Amino acid sequence: MIRAPFDGVVLEKHANVGDNITPFSSASDSKGAVVTIADMKTLEVEADVAESNIAKIAVDQPCEIQLDALPDMSAKIAFLSKPVPPDQKKALVAVQPGAVVTRGGKQVVYVVENDKAREVTVMTGERLGDLLAVQGVKPGDTLVLAPNDRIKDGANITVAKK
Numbered sequence: 001m002i003r004a005p006f007d008g009v010v011l012e013k014h015a016n017v018g019d020n021i022t023p024f025s026s027a028s029d030s031k032g033a034v035v036t037i038a039d040m041k042t043l044e045v046e047a048d049v050a051e052s053n054i055a056k057i058a059v060d061q062p063c064e065i066q067l068d069a070l071p072d073m074s075a076k077i078a079f080l081s082k083p084v085p086p087d088q089k090k091a092l093v094a095v096q097p098g099a100v101v102t103r104g105g106k107q108v109v110y111v112v113e114n115d116k117a118r119e120v121t122v123m124t125g126e127r128l129g130d131l132l133a134v135q136g137v138k139p140g141d142t143l144v145l146a147p148n149d150r151i152k153d154g155a156n157i158t159v160a161k162k
Contacts, residue, residue: 008037011071038073047077093139094131098146100124109137110144112157117144119153 015021015034045065049057062080067073099109100122107124110117125133137143142159144151151157 002034004037006039007041008039010035010037012036045075045077092125092128092133093135093137094128094133095137095143096130096145097127097132099143100132100134101147109134110147110151110153110155110157111137112142112144112159115157115159117147117151117153117155117157 013035021034057079062083064078064080064084066076066078068075095109100107102108103119106121108119108121111120112118120136122134122136125135127133144157
């Protein structure tokens with residue numbers, strides 16, 4: 001059993017059951033580390049800021065950091081002009097705008113369940129780039145992207161294979 005000295009997330013697995021492990025992987029067919037882990041509570045981001053923009057940022061300025069992937073740890077940083085209010089920090093569900101249609105005077109999407117379309121009424125919110133925030137569906141739901149007039153509640157749906 002191997003224990004880490006802190007709680008973290010495994011980023012890479014370097015060894016398998018039966019592999020030889022040595023401190024510096026100096027022996028042939030040996031590994032120097034079992035896994036690479038990261039302490040997600042103490043992450044730091046190093047950012048290159050153009051000289052022309054350096055006057056626009058300050059110490060302790062609020063920013064939004066979006067990680068592209070954990071192993072490579074590349075990130076995008078947006079420096080904000082003011083802190084984000086707590087009511088705007090909650091997670092939102094966003095969909096392609098084409099998935100939302102008006103039927104019977106209400107906005108709906110069609111969720112695919114067991115090869116059938118299920119009509120779900122949604123409340124739309126703000127646009128988030130190319131997406132539209134909605135309430136009424138949950139993350140992971142499969143939606144009909146551009147439902148035409150033939151798509152009704154209970155209609156048979158065939159999901160295209162990737």
